[in-house]
Amino acid sequence: MLLWMWSNMWAKVPFVGVPVHVLKNIEEALELQDGSTVYDLGCGDGRVLFYLAKNNPKLKYVGIENSPFPFVIAKFLSWWHKRVNNIDVKIIKEDFFKINIGDATHIFTYLYPNIMDDLLPKFDRELKKGTRLVSASFHFTSNRAIGEIDLKRGKYQLAKKLYIYQF
Numbered sequence: 001m002l003l004w005m006w007s008n009m010w011a012k013v014p015f016v017g018v019p020v021h022v023l024k025n026i027e028e029a030l031e032l033q034d035g036s037t038v039y040d041l042g043c044g045d046g047r048v049l050f051y052l053a054k055n056n057p058k059l060k061y062v063g064i065e066n067s068p069f070p071f072v073i074a075k076f077l078s079w080w081h082k083r084v085n086n087i088d089v090k091i092i093k094e095d096f097f098k099i100n101i102g103d104a105t106h107i108f109t110y111l112y113p114n115i116m117d118d119l120l121p122k123f124d125r126e127l128k129k130g131t132r133l134v135s136a137s138f139h140f141t142s143n144r145a146i147g148e149i150d151l152k153r154g155k156y157q158l159a160k161k162l163y164i165y166q167f
């Protein structure tokens with residue numbers, strides 16, 4: 001708990017995992033295919049990637065996380081899932097602004113509105129044509145989503161919508 005609080009104190013975007021009830025919706029919105037490479041930018045404890053990898057074990061998964069507490073959890077879970085479920089999820093401790101994500105075919109984000117806007121030039125610069133982005137809760141100010149999914153969550157619940165973008 002103390003580690004979680006300390007870790008979040010320095011973060012512009014704190015670690016709050018996406019609710020597990022919406023993982024299936026995220027998978028459907030991503031529309032993964034054979035050969036997909038999926039990034040979770042700010043992967044937290046890696047729950048989204050582990051869920052996807054269990055259902056689609058042949059694809060490539062990369063989680064980037066710069067906050068020590070969630071990173072350690074995600075790294076441990078990646079080792080554990082490899083041993084128990086034989087699935088590969090690469091977890092990298094880094095600032096996602098500093099990593100080239102040009103090999104992504106699919107990206108998931110659950111961040112914050114200003115960070116989404118800050119990421120847009122990077123996406124426009126690095127992403128291949130056709131890369132699909134699914135963002136929980138937050139959209140670009142210049143919203144150009146190709147789809148929105150209402151997750152039918154309660155008034156006080158997090159992650160009410162998924163925004164879908166195609167680059």
Ligand SMILES: C[S@@+](CC[C@H](N)C(=O)[O-])C[C@H]1O[C@@H](n2cnc3c(N)ncnc32)[C@H](O)[C@@H]1O
Nearest residue numbers: 013015016017018042043044066067095096110
């Ligand atoms: C709201 S949490 C979402 C975690 C995970 N994607 C999920 O949906 O369960 C956002 C995560 O992004 C991480 N984060 C924020 N800015 C980052 C950056 N510049 N580079 C890497 N990770 C970052 C935070 O540390 C936090 O764990």
